[in-house]
Amino acid sequence: MINAKAEIVGNVWKILAREGDQVGPGDPLVIMDTMKMEIPVVSPAHGHVAGILVQEGQIVQEGDAVVEIDDTVGA
Numbered sequence: 001m002i003n004a005k006a007e008i009v010g011n012v013w014k015i016l017a018r019e020g021d022q023v024g025p026g027d028p029l030v031i032m033d034t035m036k037m038e039i040p041v042v043s044p045a046h047g048h049v050a051g052i053l054v055q056e057g058q059i060v061q062e063g064d065a066v067v068e069i070d071d072t073v074g075a
Contacts, residue, residue: 023046
């Protein structure tokens with residue numbers, strides 16, 4: 001398992017991914033809102049979404065895990 005992490009302190013504006021979704025590196029998973037800017041949190045690896053660790057409207061800190069990716073798919 002690998003986690004996609006917030007790169008900034010901000011508000012979880014929109015969750016794009018759903019559990020079970022297949023994702024690849026760079027795929028947007030969550031949109032953060034900070035200082036009226038939208039910042040995507042992207043998948044760091046190929047795999048499938050194993051868990052959404054945040055809720056829309058939640059404030060997260062830099063480095064907080066927001067989505068868990070099962071990168072062992074097909075291994």
